[in-house]
Amino acid sequence: AQRVTQPEKLLSVFKGAPVELKCNYSYSGSPELFWYVQYSRQRLQLLLRHISRESIKGFTADLNKGETSFHLKKPFAQEEDSAMYYCALTTSNTGKLIFGQGTTLQVKP
Amino acid sequence: DAGVIQSPRHEVTEMGQEVTLRCKPISGHNSLFWYRQTMMRGLELLIYFNNNVPIDDSGMPEDRFSAKMPNASFSTLKIQPSEPRDSAVYFCASSVGRNTEAFFGQGTRLTVV
Numbered sequence: 167a168q169r170v171t172q173p174e175k176l177l178s179v180f181k182g183a184p185v186e187l188k189c190n191y192s193y194s195g196s197p198e199l200f201w202y203v204q205y206s207r208q209r210l211q212l213l214l215r216h217i218s219r220e221s222i223k224g225f226t227a228d229l230n231k232g233e234t235s236f237h238l239k240k241p242f243a244q245e246e247d248s249a250m251y252y253c254a255l256t257t258s259n260t261g262k263l264i265f266g267q268g269t270t271l272q273v274k275p
Numbered sequence: 276d277a278g279v280i281q282s283p284r285h286e287v288t289e290m291g292q293e294v295t296l297r298c299k300p301i302s303g304h305n306s307l308f309w310y311r312q313t314m315m316r317g318l319e320l321l322i323y324f325n326n327n328v329p330i331d332d333s334g335m336p337e338d339r340f341s342a343k344m345p346n347a348s349f350s351t352l353k354i355q356p357s358e359p360r361d362s363a364v365y366f367c368a369s370s371v372g373r374n375t376e377a378f379f380g381q382g383t384r385l386t387v388v
Contacts, residue, residue, distance in 0.1 A: 211378075
């Protein structure tokens with residue numbers, strides 16, 4: 167069965183510090199991986215996807231098939247990055263979209 | 276387009292009552308997802324429709340839960356009878372197809388007392 171695991175419920179860092187939100191997945195097929203973000207009082211929205219290989223708001227994520235990971239990174243955290251972050255996977259055959267448990271990022275001034 | 280619209284935004288009901296949550300996906304989107312969000316489990320996929328047909332309902336917790344999509348512009352999630360452990364935020368999301376960005380509604384916060 168497909169699964170997405172985010173081992174940290176809460177990650178607290180100081181402004182300017184590097185950030186890494188961990189995500190591991192299990193899926194026997196070829197996955198499409200995403201990061202979604204939910205800011206306070208806003209809708210859950212897409213942050214980035216592995217297939218586009220882009221950097222959004224300074225965040226990047228690299229798919230490591232050997233380690234089955236898709237960690238989200240940012241070299242210098244900003245206070246406005248404080249939010250809930252979800253890693254997600256879609257299955258190539260059915261398009262089923264499943265999420266991890268989420269990690270709350272708290273950036274302190 | 277106003278995006279994915281869910282109603283009601285908040286629902287408080289007594290244990291044993293029937294609850295119906297509603298969702299209007301973005302026009303032209305043919306995939307629709309229902310999720311339940313809790314602190315303990317994060318976002319759990321309950322059911323997924325493609326072209327109004329349920330593709331995967333393996334996440335529906337019990338027979339008390341049912342979902343329908345009678346047409347491309349409307350879906351419901353029903354809980355009958357409701358229980359206190361059903362209290363959560365329920366999200367609906369839609370996308371234009373497989374492996375594309377999903378757009379989320381504002382969610383319905385359900386409290387069963």
